[in-house]
Amino acid sequence: xxxxxxxxxxLTLKVAAWATLLATVAGVAAGALLAKFEFTGRDVVxxxxxxxxxxxxxxxxxYLLVAFGRRSALGQWLENTLGIELVFTWQGAVVAAAVxxxxxxxxxxxxxxxxxxxxxxxxxxxxxxxxxxxxxRVTFPLAWRGxxxxxxxxxxxxxxxxxATLMVAGNIPGRTQTMSIxxxxxxxxxxxxxxxRLVLISSVVCVVMLVAASGIIKRxxxxxxxx
Amino acid sequence: MRFDVDIxxxxxxxxxxxxxxxxxxxxxxxxALFGPSGAGKSLTLRALAGLIRPDRGxxxxxxxxxxxxxxxxxxxxRARRVGYVFQDYAxxxxxxxxxxxxxxxxxxxxxRLTRDARKAVDELLDSFAIAEVRRSYPDQLSGGQRQRTxxxxxxxxxxxxxxxxxxxxxLDDTLRLRLRADLVDVQRRSRIPMVLITHDPDDLIECAESxxxxxxxxxxxxxxxxxxxxxxxxxxxxxxTSD
Numbered sequence: 001x002x003x004x005x006x007x008x009x010x011l012t013l014k015v016a017a018w019a020t021l022l023a024t025v026a027g028v029a030a031g032a033l034l035a036k037f038e039f040t041g042r043d044v045v046x047x048x049x050x051x052x053x054x055x056x057x058x059x060x061x062x063y064l065l066v067a068f069g070r071r072s073a074l075g076q077w078l079e080n081t082l083g084i085e086l087v088f089t090w091q092g093a094v095v096a097a098a099v100x101x102x103x104x105x106x107x108x109x110x111x112x113x114x115x116x117x118x119x120x121x122x123x124x125x126x127x128x129x130x131x132x133x134x135x136x137r138v139t140f141p142l143a144w145r146g147x148x149x150x151x152x153x154x155x156x157x158x159x160x161x162x163x164a165t166l167m168v169a170g171n172i173p174g175r176t177q178t179m180s181i182x183x184x185x186x187x188x189x190x191x192x193x194x195x196x197r198l199v200l201i202s203s204v205v206c207v208v209m210l211v212a213a214s215g216i217i218k219r220x221x222x223x224x225x226x227x
Numbered sequence: 228m229r230f231d232v233d234i235x236x237x238x239x240x241x242x243x244x245x246x247x248x249x250x251x252x253x254x255x256x257x258x259a260l261f262g263p264s265g266a267g268k269s270l271t272l273r274a275l276a277g278l279i280r281p282d283r284g285x286x287x288x289x290x291x292x293x294x295x296x297x298x299x300x301x302x303x304x305r306a307r308r309v310g311y312v313f314q315d316y317a318x319x320x321x322x323x324x325x326x327x328x329x330x331x332x333x334x335x336x337x338x339r340l341t342r343d344a345r346k347a348v349d350e351l352l353d354s355f356a357i358a359e360v361r362r363s364y365p366d367q368l369s370g371g372q373r374q375r376t377x378x379x380x381x382x383x384x385x386x387x388x389x390x391x392x393x394x395x396x397x398l399d400d401t402l403r404l405r406l407r408a409d410l411v412d413v414q415r416r417s418r419i420p421m422v423l424i425t426h427d428p429d430d431l432i433e434c435a436e437s438x439x440x441x442x443x444x445x446x447x448x449x450x451x452x453x454x455x456x457x458x459x460x461x462x463x464x465x466x467x468t469s470d
Contacts, residue, residue, distance in 0.1 A: 126304055135335075138319065
């Protein structure tokens with residue numbers, strides 16, 4: 001594989017991995033909260049959290065630019081205190097991909113937590129479990145399969161991210177040019193050979209992710225664990 | 228064990244409200260809550276375990292106040308030390324029989340059992356005749372094995388009180404006869420007071436010492452001895468037929 005294909009591929013994997021991590025942590029937390037607690041406005045919160053799935057990525061990218069740009073308070077705070085600059089950087093691409101991929105993990109996590117039989121959690125309570133023990137010993141082990149499947153879909157989605165990423169991180173070869181953007185540019189420049197290679201790689205990664213995700217859901221029980 | 232219970236709770240489910248107002252005071256080591264389904268037996272049992280919070284009233288078990296709305300006391304479930312056998316047993320499907328029985332010793336992070344806990348688990352597995360299926364998962368067990376695993380898991384907490392929700396409902400008749408005797412035997416040996424829910428009069432006669440009858444969310448009549456319950460029930464049946 002030549003550098004023209006390898007560099008965007010590695011960058012994409014790095015961005016997608018970080019984005020999946022962020023989206024999974026946030027998605028599991030949000031999914032657990034919404035599955036566990038009934039509060040007024042829960043449906044509204046649910047709708048807002050799912051919004052990135054239906055909103056045009058360019059619109060999302062614009063919001064992110066406004067929120068994290070140099071002129072915003074949040075953007076200035078990130079730059080001054082943490083030294084993180086998001087506009088036209090690969091970290092910006094991570095944030096864009098994470099926001100776009102978040103609903104996939106959130107939805108899967110919420111469904112997985114809601115599918116856990118409440119009697120099993122009640123049983124844990126009668127056995128003296130604290131809320132932390134209940135989560136690590138009962139709820140999470142029974143829900144992780146659904147969460148993992150959601151995380152894989154999020155990873156695939158993050159790899160394919162185009163619109164929001166382009167808005168926030170731009171198209172700087174070697175720095176923010178991910179695969180999807182490189183494909184766009186290759187086609188635009190008439191470099192069909194490069195476009196073909198990149199498209200093939202993207203397709204293979206996505207198919208592998210989908211097969212793995214359905215495999216996780218279908219596979220039998222967990223390996224027996226230590227007591 | 229003395230049960231002094233006076234609780235009220237309003238439950239709304241699928242647009243219908245159910246008013247629970249249960250009050251009984253009874254001294255018994257094998258108490259049965261008896262009544263048809265929908266009488267509020269399960270709600271009462273859950274309130275005893277602290278799994279639901281009553282709207283009003285108090286629960287005093289022995290010399291301990293577990294719940295007192297007026298005084299703001301609500302001991303959390305994990306501190307009440309009750310063994311609870313759920314109607315469909317609620318065994319952890321991702322854990323083996325052995326791990327289920329050892330579940331009371333688990334911490335939030337996986338860790339090895341202490342020597343004492345190990346020994347206690349082994350004893351329970353032996354005394355409930357589930358040692359040979361210790362590495363099996365709940366869905367590989369027979370109904371009787373499942374029930375015994377649930378009982379062993381509940382007793383592993385060394386509970387102050389054992390609560391059983393329709394413990395024989397999921398079993399076939401021959402098994403039921405044997406396990407009733409087993410349960411009474413377990414109670415006598417462990418001397419742990421128990422409360423069981425049932426809608427089967429035979430369960431009362433075989434297992435219970437005292438009976439509290441529930442109907443439509445209220446206690447019907449007084450708590451009575453299980454022995455006199457059967458004659459009372461017979462009397463009521465005779466009275467009903469002679470009308």
